[in-house]
Amino acid sequence: MTFSELELIEPIQKALKQEGYTKPTLIQAQAIPLLLAQNDLLGCAQTGTGKTAAFAIPILQLLHLQGPQQKGSRRIKALIVTPTRELAIQIGESFASYGKNLHLTHTVIFGGVGQKAQTDMLQKGVDILIATPGRLLDLMNQRFVSLRDVNFFVLDEADRMLDMGFIHDVNKIIAVLPKKRQSLFFSATMPPAITKLANTILDNPVRVEVTPVSSTADTINQFLYYVDKGNKNDLLLHILDDKAIKTALVFTRTKHGADKVVKVLAAQGIKAAAIHGNKSQNARQNALENFKNQTIKVLVATDIAARGIDIDELAHVINFEIPNIAETYVHRIGRTGRAGANGTALSFCDAEEKEFLKDIHKLINKAIPVIEDHPFPFKGIIPPKKENDRRGPKSFKQGGSNKPSGNSSRNNSSGNRTEGNSGNSSGRPKKQYYKEKANR
Template sequence: MQFSELPLHKSILKAVAEERFHRPTLVQEKAIPLVLAKKNVIVSAQTGTGKTAAFALPIIQLLNEQQEIKSEKNKIKSLIVTPTRELAIQILDNFKSYSKYLDLTTYAVFGGVSLEPQKDALTNGIDILIATPGRLIDLQLQGNLDLSAIEIFVLDEADLMLDMGFINDVKRIEALCPKKKQTLLFSATIPEKINELAKTTLKNPVKVEINPEETTAKNIGQLLYYLPKKNKTDLCLHLLRNTINGKIIIFRRTKFGVDKLEQTLLKNGYKVASIHGEKTQATRNKAIEDFKNRKANILIATDVASRGIDIINVDAIINFDIPNIPETYIHRIGRTGRAGKSGIAFSFCSPDENGYIKTIEFLIEKKIKVIDEHPYPITKPKHKKKQPNTISKHKKGRKSEASKKKKKRWY
């Protein structure tokens, strides 16, 4: 299918073509017609599958059609709630790109920056608002937010909002919107609590599920290295010097791990940027921009800080730490091999992470290729042979005599 086959306005199709998108992804092909039909929709698909365009394009189309019929200024028509500032900025950029030939106003509000410009923008009027939960509630409490005209309500990355403790905030925000509205829920996974949320916020939803094996792109090579934990940094340096080139994202499980690896790579002369939850918003934005603009060719990140960030032309992923949630592995490697390009994912597995690899391979329904030829392989411990019973007949005899003596003494 081509984008031109979808019932989208010619101005939207023109903008999409300028982004060099010609064929919709599987999630876009399934979700866009449902959203255009004004259905409530639950979409389950991994990162990197094009979920943002799957709701952005039809929302722009629906609001543009409505605008041609009637004009209601200063009222927010569509609200997209997303868990992180980085995601809010990314979604804003996408909406602006796709709607640049139409008369629609899009704005994003999030924490870490001044409230005043956001208040002014809301006063002046917005058609589409993208927001993080905390800042949205701040604006509502200060009397700067009117959600009474919301027609399309989107929960983006719902499972991440659950992980970050935003679900009660989301329920509170949804209650501020009209009861009669179209609701779209997008999530990488659908755990039980998200199911419960869906039951309370979506009436008769249509479900779109893209299986994990469909999203583990065939053009992403996956390589697995077994090694002692103490040698992971050494193997990382070895591969960077001899094997891996281009733009690289390295995933670590903790903020401390990100900082430690960053210092090591900087000392070794690499151009590195990093993001994690304890860095300021300005620092995180600069790190992402430096990586996008190739001022740094290596980005080290934790999963929560990097979730949903769309960076094109990533050549390789390094799973420095194996994720303990198998879906996270799919999120990570989906950062490369986008838009039909090839990519490669390197995973470093220490003995304590073997169980994680098994669950990942079960989820993706394939074995990850193991590379044995590297400088730090795990040497399998040699099992000692059981020693034969070496008690001599002489000792057995002495033991027997001693036991006889004990028996004689009892009376």
């Protein structure tokens, strides 16, 4: 199937050709006709499957067919709510690309920056608003935004919205939307809480699910390194020494851990930046732009911050730490192997993370191939607890030797110890503790 077979209007067809689009992805081929027929839609798709175009293209066409609004009195007809600034900006860029030949206006609003430029655009009048929940509610309360004329509502990345604690904000937004509207709900995973939320938004929706939520793309080559925690920094440096790796996205579980990895890389002359919730919005955006244009070689990210990273040419993802939630592994490695390109995902697993790895193997229904030939052979070491650590002793059983390897003392002093690996005093099992910690 080609885009020309989807009954799209000529201005959109022309824009898609200019962007180099010829064949729709699976979710685009399924969703666009359903949305043009004005159905509510529940979309379940992995990241990188093209879902932004799947909802942006039909919304642009339907708005265009409604006829132009009078200049100076434009009212918001379409609202797209997404969890992060990075995603909001990318969605705005997509609307600009696909709608370049239409007389429709859009703007993007998000927190972490001054609001004047955003409110100036809103006061001029826009057809399409892309927003993060917090800034949207703020500007609604200040009466800069009215949603009473919204005909199209999109909730994007709903599972991440829930993870980030935006559920109450989302419910407040939904409460003021017109009852009569077309609603679209997209999520990479569909746990019960997400299904319940979808039921409050959608009216007799058509469900589109292009891949099982537990699957990983065939274009991604996955490999696993068993390595002691104290040797992870050296293993990362060893891997990055490969000249074939132009850029790499490295994942840590914590913000603190991301910053420490950046310091280790910088000390060895490797240009790197961290992207996480403690960074300012401008710092995050600058880091992402520098990574895209390869000014820096390594971007170190936490899971929430990385959800907005969309780079077709990204060839390498490295899990410096195994995620404590199995589904997160699928999302992480989904940053590579996009748009039909091949990608490589490397994961470092220490003794404390084996339990998480079992959950991942169970979810993806296969074992990740292990690379055993590397300079830092695995000894199964669990680092001993520091005496001055106020968080108390580990509540899980230690295994293997407590003696650090030859490189571990140096690595620990260079900042390899992360908050996510530091035990707990709650008495709860390790996996439960990490899951609770991740959701705080």
